[in-house]
Structures are given as C-alpha cells and as structure tokens.
Amino acid sequence: MHSSTITPIVSAKERLLASAGRLFHEHGINATGIDLVVRNAGVAKASLYNNFANKEALVVAYLEQELDGWIRNAHALDNPLSPRRERVAALFEPLARSVELNTFHGCPFTNAVIELPECAAVRTVARDYRAVVRTHLANLLGADTISTAASRLVLLYDAAITAAKVGRDAALVREASTMAQELVDA
Amino acid sequence: MHSSTITPIVSAKERLLASAGRLFHEHGINATGIDLVVRNAGVAKASLYNNFANKEALVVAYLEQELDGWIRNAHALDNPLSPRRERVAALFEPLARSVELNTFHGCPFTNAVIELPECAAVRTVARDYRAVVRTHLANLLGADTISTAASRLVLLYDAAITAAKVGRDAALVREASTMAQELVDA
C-alpha cells in the first residue's frame, strides 16, 4: 500500500485534523459544530465520518495531534547544552508572550477535560500528556533528578498555564518561570 | 416592601440558584440544560425567566454565589492565630481530600472561563475571584507582605487546582501545599 492513492495534495483526513485543531483550540470543542469543522476544512461531511467514527473520535485525534505538537515544540525550544535556568525560561517565555499577544487559548488537554468531563478517552490523553510533561521536565533537571523537584516543576508549569488562561497575566507567568528557574538552579 | 410576600419557605430564585449550583458545578455549564435546572429545582420554567434574563445571567449569578461561598469557606477554615504554615495547609488540605474522595469538580471560575470563553461577564467574575484569592493569601502572609510572595502563593493555589482537576493527584496537591508552606515560613 504505502499511499497507493495520490489523491489531493493533502488528504481529507489531514485537512479535517488541521481544521479541528484550529477551531477546537481557539473556540472550544463544544462551541465548534461538526458542520463548521467540515466547511472550514473544505471537505464533505461524509469524509469526516469515513475517517472518524464520531465527533468524540475526532476530538481524541485532535488531542493526540496536540500532544505530538507539544513534544516536538518542547524539543525545538530546548537546547540541552544551555544552563538549566535558560532551558526553563525557553519553555515558559513563549507562554508569557502569547498572553501579551492575546493569542493564548489555554492548554488543549485541560480545556478538553473541563469541556468533556465524562469522556474517558479524553482523560486518557490528558494523562499521557501530563506524563510526557513530567518526563520532559525531569530530563531537564538532569540525571540526579529528585522526584520531588520534577513534581514541583510540573506544578509551576500548571500554574503558569492557569495564570495565562484565566488570569491573562504575563507577569504572573514570568513569576512562575522565575520560581522554576530558582528550583533548577538549587 | 422588605419581603412583603411570605411565599414558599424558599423562593423560586433560591431553589434555582441551588439547583444551578449543583448541576453547573458537577456536570458543567454547557452540559446542563435549562430544563434540567428547572426540573431539579422543582420550579416552573417561567419562574426562571422571571428571575433571570437568560441562561447567561443565571450562570453569572451562580458564579457570584460561588465567589461568596469561597470567601465564607476561606474564613471558616482560617484561624488567624495559627502559625502561617498551618493556615496554608488548612486551605490546601481540603482540596487534596476531595481528590481522594473523587468529589472535586474543579474551580468553578476556571471551568466557566473555559466553557464560555467569549462571555465577558464570566471573565469579570473570574477576575473578581482571583483578586479575592490574592487578597486572602496576602493577608495570610502578614503585614510585611511582599507582592512577589503573594503572587507565588496564588500560583501555587492555581497549581494545586489543576493538579486536582486534571491530574487527579492528591500527592501533587500536597506538594503544592508544602511549597506554599515553605514560602510563608521563609
């Protein structure tokens, strides 16, 4: 097989995921109807249901895409040769910036858990995401990582996101960054 | 005037707010339809629209009620004569407990901001809430409060809530509590 059909330059599935990624993240999952996702993707409604069982499956695929994006972004921002405090700052500073630009729409996983509190599949991806963040932050601390320190970094990252989303306070985000930097330097 | 009508033991408005408080908080705002709120309150639908302009007004009233509740609860938990670290613990520990009991449904204000991201009135109450929390935590730090320390306590409280809601991790909530206790003791 390996892509037997040439089909459009990008497949309907890819267009749908791109559309869902934009709309779900910017306007929320419940506020984004299937029809809008389809129209925005420039795709037929049937193509959605050929590629995804239902809206929930699309949401899960969207979240998995976001998780993948988080990982790639975190690696792109990270320079393992830099001092630890700079590696921390590189992770937090874009958050503060997007608050200032009013482009921050919250953590996709937190948002999804709150919007669909009874959806087990959403909780699963959210759990995966949190494990990934924890691992990334632990690596950043180095081989001598104490479990407690990694937990504290996770908490500060959580805090920064809430300060950004609900508080819309870039200074508060930077204060969280400062705390995290103090932590990794200790 | 001052309560000229004796009417039912509790007014329709009170019953509606009690119903909305339970349902919005436990199942989410968007997932809770008007009809359910009305039925659960044991009240006529018209009574809802006699007391509130629309669902959004009911949501705002619900949030104002939650803010009032937060303040009263915070004062009830707080003993100004206790050491600072104990006063901090008293605020965080119930959070950890409710995670263990699986009764934690998240911060009503954060949830509302995420569920209704374009509702200005919701953002206003959320802002009020955050100001109240900050003031309470600053008082807890004492008269010699540095602004930075109060910000850090706010961040740790935000962190504990996310750890509780998304992570469902009571240990993580207690780690946030420990960080906050270290902060107020310094």
Add this chain to the structure above:
DNA sequence: CACTAACTATACCGATCGGTCTGGTAATAT
C-alpha cells in the same frame, strides 16, 4: 474496460437546545 476507493454536495433525520406563550392557582394589598 470495468472496478474500486476516496471524495464532493446536499438533503434529511430525530433530538435537544434556549426561550416564549398560554392559562390557571393562591395569597396579599388596597
């Protein structure tokens, strides 16, 4: 060529949403 597979376009479905309207009851105020 015939076949299949992915796709588009759109009509349609039942359910549910927020909100309105009608009509009736009970108690207070004048």
Add this chain to the structure above:
DNA sequence: ATATTACCAGACCGATCGGTATAGTTAGTG
C-alpha cells in the same frame, strides 16, 4: 371585591446539534 404578584404546568417555537442517506464525480488499478 378587585388587582397584583408570585408561582406552577406544560405546550410550543425556531435553531442547531451530531449523524445518516442519496447520488454523482474523479482517478488510479486489475
């Protein structure tokens, strides 16, 4: 006695939701 006020019960409305069905198009494959 009569208005007024607060309430209840429930039919009803248009809009929108997630999801299905129909029918036709396009392009690569044996």
